[in-house]
Amino acid sequence: MKIRTLYKNILIFTFLLLIITACSTNNGFLKVSLKEVEVPENIKNRFGQSKIINFVKEDTLNYSFENDMIKVNWIPLQKQILFSLKNKTKHSLKIIWDQAVFVDINGLSHRLIHSSINFNNRNNPQPPTVVVKNSRVNEAIIPVNNVRFVNSYWVKSNLIKVNRKSNSEKILDNYIGKTIKILLPLEIQDTINEYIFTFEIYDFTIPDNREKDDNRKI
Secondary structure, three states: OHHHHHHHHHHHHHHHHHHHHHHHHHOOEEEEEEEEEEOOHHHHHHHOOOEEEEEEEOOEEEEEEEOOOEEEEEEEOOOOEEEEEEEOOOOOEEEOHHHOEEEOOOOOEEEEEEOOOOHHHOOOOOOOEEEOOOOEEEEEEEEHHHEEEEOOEEEEOOOOOOOOOOOHHHHHHHHOOOEEEEEEEEEEOOEEEEEEEEEEEEEEEOOOHHHHOOOOOO
16 A cells, blocks of 8 residues: 555656646746847948947846947846947937837847836837937837736736747757847937847746846846
8 A cells, every 4th residue: 555655656746847847948038149230331430330248237147239329238138128228429319119120030020119108008109218418218128019918917928939848958959049139210310220239049048036037127
């Protein structure tokens, strides 16, 4: 009788272990880094060469792009991307949100929503954000289609969709090296300049408590 009970407990333990292992894959997420930035030719001529810098702030890897017009710090998270944009010029500039785009790993373009917009108004036109000279703005962005209202709560989907049944090795093979893009249109002196920021997937990780909080501010 004891042997049967022991055998039964072993089967239950094995079953639970398989469930826990499967769930651990679902709790992981893909890490991305800022690979390159496409800048309009007229901006290169007017505001000089640009540079990309990686740095760690509060145990979080940040990515910074800078030229003589703007400085942008990026923090890509699982469900949204945080950024801080500084206007380095002597003129006000505008972020033209209705022309901003998120391009997923399959090359599909999606309209963006930013943190100053109530989710109830996510499908409405978004007024531009004015960034006064020598000032900055902090924002979080997410594709509009990634926001859903479920059981009285707003739910945000992951920026990069991963097959929930895939293990870590398969995820690495299928996703490493793929890219997502952010098109950020910036208007200065009545001219709209399209900056395209390309982020490349470089790792898959199981987050610790600090990385799980996807509601952080930059």
